[in-house]
Amino acid sequence: MLAVETQGLAKRFGEVVAVDAVDLQVKEGTVHGLLGPNGAGKTTLLAMLFGLVRPDAGSITLLGRTQSHLGARNLGGVAGFVDGPRFYPYLSARRNLELLAALDGGSAHTRIDEAFEIAGLAERHTDKVRGYSLGMRQRLGIAASLLRDPKLLVLDEPTNGLDPAGVRDIRALIKNLTDSGRTVLLSSHNMTEVEQLCGEVTVMRAGRIVFHGTMDEMRAQAPAPSYLLHTSDNDQAVALAASRPQVLVDRGPDRALLVHARPADMDAYAIALGKSDIAIRGYAVRQTSLENLFFQLTEDQDAIPADQVEADLAEAVA
Numbered sequence: 001m002l003a004v005e006t007q008g009l010a011k012r013f014g015e016v017v018a019v020d021a022v023d024l025q026v027k028e029g030t031v032h033g034l035l036g037p038n039g040a041g042k043t044t045l046l047a048m049l050f051g052l053v054r055p056d057a058g059s060i061t062l063l064g065r066t067q068s069h070l071g072a073r074n075l076g077g078v079a080g081f082v083d084g085p086r087f088y089p090y091l092s093a094r095r096n097l098e099l100l101a102a103l104d105g106g107s108a109h110t111r112i113d114e115a116f117e118i119a120g121l122a123e124r125h126t127d128k129v130r131g132y133s134l135g136m137r138q139r140l141g142i143a144a145s146l147l148r149d150p151k152l153l154v155l156d157e158p159t160n161g162l163d164p165a166g167v168r169d170i171r172a173l174i175k176n177l178t179d180s181g182r183t184v185l186l187s188s189h190n191m192t193e194v195e196q197l198c199g200e201v202t203v204m205r206a207g208r209i210v211f212h213g214t215m216d217e218m219r220a221q222a223p224a225p226s227y228l229l230h231t232s233d234n235d236q237a238v239a240l241a242a243s244r245p246q247v248l249v250d251r252g253p254d255r256a257l258l259v260h261a262r263p264a265d266m267d268a269y270a271i272a273l274g275k276s277d278i279a280i281r282g283y284a285v286r287q288t289s290l291e292n293l294f295f296q297l298t299e300d301q302d303a304i305p306a307d308q309v310e311a312d313l314a315e316a317v318a
């Protein structure tokens with residue numbers, strides 16, 4: 001059963017094609033990452049799911065109900081936020097949730113205390129939202145979504161702009177929520193975040209889907225990671241790599257070498273450097289293999305169909 005299914009979904013703003021014939025499939029009970037760089041069309045796609053933006057073409061089915069002409073009216077079981085949650089800053093967090101619960105009706109008001117508890121805001125529920133940090137506002141946004149006891153939670157870049165502690169707290173909160181079997185659709189431009197939280201992923205570029213699959217399928221397609229290496233003798237280090245086809249070495253920034261290699265090949269190369277009396281003075285992962293794949297998928301100049309990208313990657317890996 002699919003929690004979200006779109007078919008041929010499209011939206012353009014004047015000359016800009018924001019979303020282009022997107023078939024998105026999110027399985028029930030999964031945490032699904034919608035990944036893409038700025039401007040890929042994630043927010044527009046999510047706004048269409050909520051009925052906040054009217055599609056030019058295509059259909060949307062949420063929790064088995066087709067939404068194409070119903071707009072925002074038929075969102076039972078669906079909650080979340082697009083483009084950041086919004087609250088009345090001059091009211092307390094509790095008053096904000098009370099107003100939202102009153103709008104939602106039903107049993108929403110009985111979940112207010114629990115929502116504050118889950119979001120880690122129980123101590124601060126009487127504070128005015130004006131005094132909340134960005135991270136607390138994001139958590140309040142998630143608390144507000146929980147009032148609906150949603151089956152499907154849609155979160156648009158919930159860690160955007162947060163400091164490292166804020167990012168950690170939101171990720172921990174999302175992890176907790178997903179343990180309870182909800183479907184979560186999470187948009188992000190951060191590969192590591194999606195890797196940590198999601199089992200499945202859809203990657204968008206310029207309004208189109210360029211990858212869809214499980215994280216394991218993505219890992220299997222990913223190219224080698226890249227490393228920055230500082231050595232005592234770069235010329236000799238480059239010469240040593242010449243006899244190792246699995247290790248590609250370029251000159252990197254700040255007199256570092258940029259090395260592309262699978263971890264086992266990198267280990268063997270590092271050992272060989274030591275045996276040749278070449279000291280390693282610095283060693284850092286520059287991009288993980290998944291980050292490299294993300295850049296490959298999203299940064300090429302010309303639009304390449306998803307099946308072509310996948311075929312190219314499979315060939316490169318083989």
Ligand SMILES: Nc1ncnc2c1ncn2[C@@H]1O[C@H](COP(=O)(O)OP(=O)(O)OP(=O)(O)O)[C@@H](O)[C@H]1O
Pocket residue numbers: 013016017018036037038039040041042043044045189
């Ligand atoms: N209301 C609008 N009017 C005109 N253009 C828009 C509008 N909303 C989005 N766009 C354009 O549509 C494209 C997709 O934008 P969108 O915000 O959906 O991408 P995104 O992946 O969410 O990126 P970001 O992470 O920067 O929000 C961009 O080129 C954007 O400039």
